[in-house]
Amino acid sequence: MTNSRTLRHELARTLAIAAPLTLASLLSMGIAITDVLMMAWLGTAELAAGAAVSDFYSIVFYLGGGVIGALSALLAECRGAGREREVAGWIGQSFQLALLLTLPCALLISLSPRLLAQIGAEPAIVDAASDYAPMMALTCALLLLVRVWHQCFAAWEQTRVILGGMLLSLPLNALGNYGLMYGRWGLPEMGLAGIGLSSALCAAVLLVWLSLMAHRASWYRPVGRALLQVHRARLQKLLRLGLPIGMTSLGETGIFLLATLLIAGFGIDQLAAHTLTLRLAGVLYAVPLGLAQAATVRAGLALGAGDSGRMHRVLRVQLWLALLWGLPLALLLAGGRESLIIWLLPQAERGLPLFEIAAALLLLLAVAQPADSLATQTTGYLRGLQDTQRPMQLILVSHWLLAFPLALLLGYGAGLGAIGIWLGLGTGILLASTALLLRLRQQLKRPWVGTTLAAR
Known part of the structure; x- marks a missing residue:
């Protein structure tokens, strides 16, 4: 073949x-x-x-x-x-x-x-x-x-x-x-x-x-x-691999829920624009999430078989799918965000604060799509390699220790409101994506055939 x-x-x-x-x-x-x-x-x-x-x-x-x-x-x-x-x-x-x-x-x-x-x-x-x-x-x-x-x-x-x-x-x-x-x-x-x-x-x-x-x-x-x-050893392994996955999910979800609470203090227009952007992000995330779960399974199969060629084929397909979803989506969102606002928020007219804020937030969402898709795919792939603890650490540090203070600084200190909060959130996605890709590169350099990477 x-x-x-x-x-x-x-x-x-x-x-x-x-x-x-x-x-x-x-x-x-x-x-x-x-x-x-x-x-x-x-x-x-x-x-x-x-x-x-x-x-x-x-x-x-x-x-x-x-x-x-x-x-x-x-x-x-x-x-x-x-x-x-x-x-x-x-x-x-x-x-x-x-x-x-x-x-x-x-x-x-x-x-x-x-x-x-x-x-x-x-x-x-x-x-x-x-x-x-x-x-x-x-x-x-x-x-x-x-x-x-x-x-x-x-x-x-x-x-x-x-x-x-x-x-x-x-x-x-x-x-x-x-x-x-x-x-x-x-x-x-x-x-x-x-x-x-x-x-x-x-x-x-x-x-x-x-x-x-x-x-x-x-x-x-x-x-x-x-x-x-x-079976104590199996239970321990499930917890050792699963707890970081749970903490990662909690960390990623928690920062957006907290962002909603923060933006609520900026007024009804900013909260409405944020809610629209967040709900749309949730719908769009369904595709990378499904692909990431597939990446976990396909990488796990290759790991169990000890097939390095298959492992690289899986990775190649997953990264291409991430980009094929993220890049066109970014262009569509950036170019069609005004029409989308008019359709989903009929009360938002051009020139009004609600329209302008929603347009800015959707542009930021568009810019983050390729990085978010890559981060999600990479995380799923690393889970297939049973590498969950370090990705958790990288994601939590990127979102909470680095991006969240920046969001507060831009949103409150610089007076940018919801736009500042989303600038911080977007920065967290970019940082997490970069860190996860570096982790992936590090893992692929290790001798893994016939064993579990996470155990090395």
Whole structure:
């Protein structure tokens, strides 16, 4: 097989993994948007409470789900090395870890109404949050278990199963929201708590769906026995690789949530422009995220096989995909941002502060796209090499120790407001991308064939 054929084969395998995961991420965003829109039907207090608890839930889940995120790399390595006998043990230990995480994660989410009360939220908001938070705590516990199966199907390149589950969840969530909010079809009228219960029920359906699909899969091995056996070395490795992934996700998410709080003090126009830019960034991020998960699996397979040529082919395809997404997207955003503002913010007219601020923020988002895509792909690839701790350190230093003080200096000290904050955030993305590429270069110089880079 010629080099061009092997590259085309690698590209096809990567896209076969990434495309369903990208669509599944977009469907997940669709579920979140549906929840927000239906919360607004209940009133402003319910909307505020739901948004606050959901943001807190996201922070907790990014951390907990990230800890389980090492499983796909470990399973891919087993596949590449032909060690399928180890699969059941890794899956069983991951379910044990997910079960251990459910209690602290659910407890943290359940305490979110108290946090709202402590920061002075209105009693109506705290009351609504008190009804909603327990349901989201249950949802988080179920989705941590879902996360294990998600990693398994990704590692075996069977991501259409994940997409199928999300296609099922989107209409079920909307129907469940409506029925439980208003007590339709014989269901109890629960208001905001009904939206939370609908989320929990959809998570349970998704868990059952993935469990049934796993049972039918050729790679499935019964995990019941493994669930009762504690393999300390495997559990330690899952934590050693997974905790940095969780901390990375938390760090990246946390800085943007904090940016929202900071920009809220600059006025309604700046907050609206920031919200538009952030939501658009979240949608665009679905593609690099799907590609990064594919990079983890493909790199893990090459690592397990001890095939250096395959490792470099995987890297070449991943970097080209990052640039092929990031560069055209940057040009489209930069050139079409004014039309986009008029479409998404009809109240924003040319010459008004809202329009001008949104145009500036979207330009900054456009400039950051190539670097952000490269950083995301590189992180996913390094996870496939089971290198998670140093990338975490590089990302946290870039965003929090370097970019965040710059954002404060530009936003407050220089009086640039939201534009200054985003200049700081963009600088963090550029710094992280550069540092991760240097880490990748360092790793590729090491002798790794037949072993694990992270262990060297």
